[in-house]
Amino acid sequence: MQKTLRIHRVLALSIAGALFAAGASQAQAQAVTQGTAPAAAAGAPAAPASTTSKLDRSDRKVLEMMAEANIAEINAGKLALTKASNPEVKAYAQRMVDEHTKSLAEVQALAQAKGVELPKESNVKHKAKESMLKALSGNIFDRTYVKQSGRRDHRVTHEQLRDNMDKIKDPDIKALAMKMRPVVEQHLLAADELIAKTARGATGTAGTPGNDTSTATGKEPIPNKK
Numbered sequence: 766m767q768k769t770l771r772i773h774r775v776l777a778l779s780i781a782g783a784l785f786a787a788g789a790s791q792a793q794a795q796a797v798t799q800g801t802a803p804a805a806a807a808g809a810p811a812a813p814a815s816t817t818s819k820l821d822r823s824d825r826k827v828l829e830m831m832a833e834a835n836i837a838e839i840n841a842g843k844l845a846l847t848k849a850s851n852p853e854v855k856a857y858a859q860r861m862v863d864e865h866t867k868s869l870a871e872v873q874a875l876a877q878a879k880g881v882e883l884p885k886e887s888n889v890k891h892k893a894k895e896s897m898l899k900a901l902s903g904n905i906f907d908r909t910y911v912k913q914s915g916r917r918d919h920r921v922t923h924e925q926l927r928d929n930m931d932k933i934k935d936p937d938i939k940a941l942a943m944k945m946r947p948v949v950e951q952h953l954l955a956a957d958e959l960i961a962k963t964a965r966g967a968t969g970t971a972g973t974p975g976n977d978t979s980t981a982t983g984k985e986p987i988p989n990k991k
Contacts (some may be wrong), residue, residue, distance in 0.1 A: 774983075820879055824935045828876050831945060834922040837891040838862075841914035844898055845906075849873035854907040857915065857959055861952065868945055874881050875941055890981040891918075915956025923949045 838861050845858035876883045885896065894913060901909055926946045933939040 808966065820881060820933045820938075821927070823932055824938050825881050827929050827933055827938055827942060828872060828879070828881050829883060829979060830874045830925055830929075831923075831942065832869060833888055833891070834863045834918070834925075834927060834949075836884070837887050837894075837918060838865040838914060839869065840891070840895055840919075841898065843912045844895060846916075848898075848902060848906050849910065851907045851963060853962065854911060854961060857911065857955060860955075861914070864948060864952070867973055868948065871941060871944075875937055879935070879937070903962055904963065908960070911956050911959045911963065916953060919949050919953040919956060919970070922954060 789885070842858040842861035842865070846855060849855045849858060873883060880979070886892075898906065898910055923946065926942050926949065930939070930942060930946075933942060
């Protein structure tokens with residue numbers, strides 16, 4: 766009789782324990798569903814903060830423009846170092862490679878700090894110009910390189926920096942644009958000086974000796990058909 770009572774008591778305790786555990790599990794599940802679960806334990810790693818840039822779209826475009834302009838001048842300068850025949854043109858090309866490489870590094874560093882991804886190569890327009898330059902040689906190459914990359918492209922970049930200066934909202938980007946603008950202006954003036962020196966008596970595979978009036982008109986020389 767006593768043995769039977771002990772068995773009943775053990776069974777009752779087991780049932781009560783099972784019911785308690787089930788109740789606790791149900792309460793925890795409800796807490797999770799309702800968003801009332803306890804906070805994570807102290808020392809648990811927090812979710813990383815978002816690094817998405819908060820830059821204005823126009824400021825991003827200015828950074829991209831500065832990067833593209835530098836890349837184009839670097840590529841054209843490297844090409845001129847291999848194809849130019851005039852030592853002064855080669856010296857100008859080396860200056861463009863050196864100074865635009867430095868400028869590009871500054872643009873890239875700022876873009877990385879601001880969370881902006883920049884283009885890594887020339888755009889379609891500049892690639893077409895590079896292809897055109899590759900087809901030239903001799904003095905024709907020299908004059909076309911200086912007029913296109915030296916004068917025209919620097920003039921466009923200078924105007925873009927000038928026109929966007931008052932629109933730039935980020936102070937760091939504005940400071941870099943202000944730093945880059947006089948450098949571009951110096952390159953433009955140096956190109957004008959070279960054009961004046963190489964305006965006459967040019968020869969090359971794309972042309973014949975003769976006067977070059979493109980300095981006055983601002984147009985690139987048109988190769989003669991053979």
